[in-house]
Amino acid sequence: MTARFSFDIHATDGRARTGTITMKRGEIRTPAFMPVGTAATVKAMKPGDVRASGADIILGNTYHLMLRPGAERVNRLGGLHGFMGWDRPILTDSGGYQVMSLAELTKRSEDGVAFKSHLDGTRHLLSPERSIEIQRLLGSNIVMAFDELVPTTSTREVQASAMERSMRWAKRSRDAFDAGGQHAEDNAIFGIQQGALDEGFRKSSADALIDIGFDGYAIGGLAVGEGQEAMFGCLDFAPGQLPVEKPRYLMGVGKPTDIVGAVERGVDMFDCVLPTRSGRTGQAFTRQGPINIRNARFAEDQGPLDPACGCPVCTTWSRAYLHHLVRAGEILGAMLMTEHNIWFYQQMMADLRAAIAEGRLTAFADDFRARYAAGQ
Numbered sequence: 408m409t410a411r412f413s414f415d416i417h418a419t420d421g422r423a424r425t426g427t428i429t430m431k432r433g434e435i436r437t438p439a440f441m442p443v444g445t446a447a448t449v450k451a452m453k454p455g456d457v458r459a460s461g462a463d464i465i466l467g468n469t470y471h472l473m474l475r476p477g478a479e480r481v482n483r484l485g486g487l488h489g490f491m492g493w494d495r496p497i498l499t500d501s502g503g504y505q506v507m508s509l510a511e512l513t514k515r516s517e518d519g520v521a522f523k524s525h526l527d528g529t530r531h532l533l534s535p536e537r538s539i540e541i542q543r544l545l546g547s548n549i550v551m552a553f554d555e556l557v558p559t560t561s562t563r564e565v566q567a568s569a570m571e572r573s574m575r576w577a578k579r580s581r582d583a584f585d586a587g588g589q590h591a592e593d594n595a596i597f598g599i600q601q602g603a604l605d606e607g608f609r610k611s612s613a614d615a616l617i618d619i620g621f622d623g624y625a626i627g628g629l630a631v632g633e634g635q636e637a638m639f640g641c642l643d644f645a646p647g648q649l650p651v652e653k654p655r656y657l658m659g660v661g662k663p664t665d666i667v668g669a670v671e672r673g674v675d676m677f678d679c680v681l682p683t684r685s686g687r688t689g690q691a692f693t694r695q696g697p698i699n700i701r702n703a704r705f706a707e708d709q710g711p712l713d714p715a716c717g718c719p720v721c722t723t724w725s726r727a728y729l730h731h732l733v734r735a736g737e738i739l740g741a742m743l744m745t746e747h748n749i750w751f752y753q754q755m756m757a758d759l760r761a762a763i764a765e766g767r768l769t770a771f772a773d774d775f776r777a778r779y780a781a782g783q
Contacts, residue, residue: 412595422673431593451745461753470502478544486546499547503554535579552580574615595622613648625656646673686745696782718750
């Protein structure tokens with residue numbers, strides 16, 4: 408019988424690890440990139456095509472799905488898996504990010520976050536208990552604890568207060584998860600480390616989370632405008648404060664070079680809207696750096712988006728055709744550009760896993776960065 412949740416590390420190279428998370432709905436190869444399906448869809452992609460790219464798991468969003476179509480409705484319609492036609496693991500964000508990104512619509516207290524819907528102005532309270540309940544109704548396989556995220560530019564007092572409240576909410580989230588029977592349903596729950604860029608705050612957060620006990624641990628509060636250098640400075644210590652035997656998830660990251668650098672620092676899981684959002688706006692990621700397919704120089708370019716890519720887009724259509732589709736505003740343009748980007752990210756993760764397993768991560772990462780920068 409498949410274990411409820413397990414994480415096996417197969418090989419290490421420096422601080423980097425490659426392994427497998429095993430759950431009832433399938434295995435997740437790490438390091439892993441999770442395409443973002445905020446509203447029960449990876450935008451411009453069919454679930455089968457997302458899986459064909461190599462994705463083992465996708466992400467859904469508690470805040471957006473609770474507002475539309477509603478968690479209770481999704482539950483009645485078979486949960487996220489049945490509703491959207493994805494039968495593998497799903498991780499759901501707790502809604503904590505929206506506490507910061509929609510701050511002008513929210514009011515925070517120890518109970519939770521009261522807010523007005525950005526859709527219709529209706530009032531809601533998102534608490535740790537309600538966040539966990541929503542994730543249960545959605546049928547999430549990896550549930551995230553509810554947290555309070557503040558910008559890294561906040562004062563130390565604000566950062567400390569938010570971190571400490573997040574740890575109290577983490578305990579309430581864990582209690583609600585256990586009380587709701589999700590543990591018995593072969594699901595898992597991750598805690599979220601906070602503390603901005605401060606090593607002491609991060610250590611206090613990690614210690615509190617470990618004391619509560621979680622199946623995995625996320626590193627939250629980064630990739631919110633602090634820049635890559637500052638983020639890497641934090642990642643030089645933050646992953647090491649978390650249990651070595653548990654998966655580490657860097658939330659909301661990121662650009663290809665962000666991911667490579669974070670893997671070198673011991674991170675196992677990632678998510679970001681960048682490959683899908685960029686695809687819809689005409690940007691493609693390639694091994695020679697990103698390109699804007701709208702540029703006139705591609706109007707008669709008969710080569711593929713990325714000569715080194717074996718995705719269905721690069722093996723079938725030319726840059727010229729994609730240029731035409733995107734400039735003409737054709738829906739197929741957004742679909743094909745997004746599909747290529749998702750494949751690019753999944754191939755990058757496969758290459759990272761192979762490099763770690765073969766003990767050549769440093770050489771791979773240096774070569775990746777050099778080629779990626781050369782084309783920018």
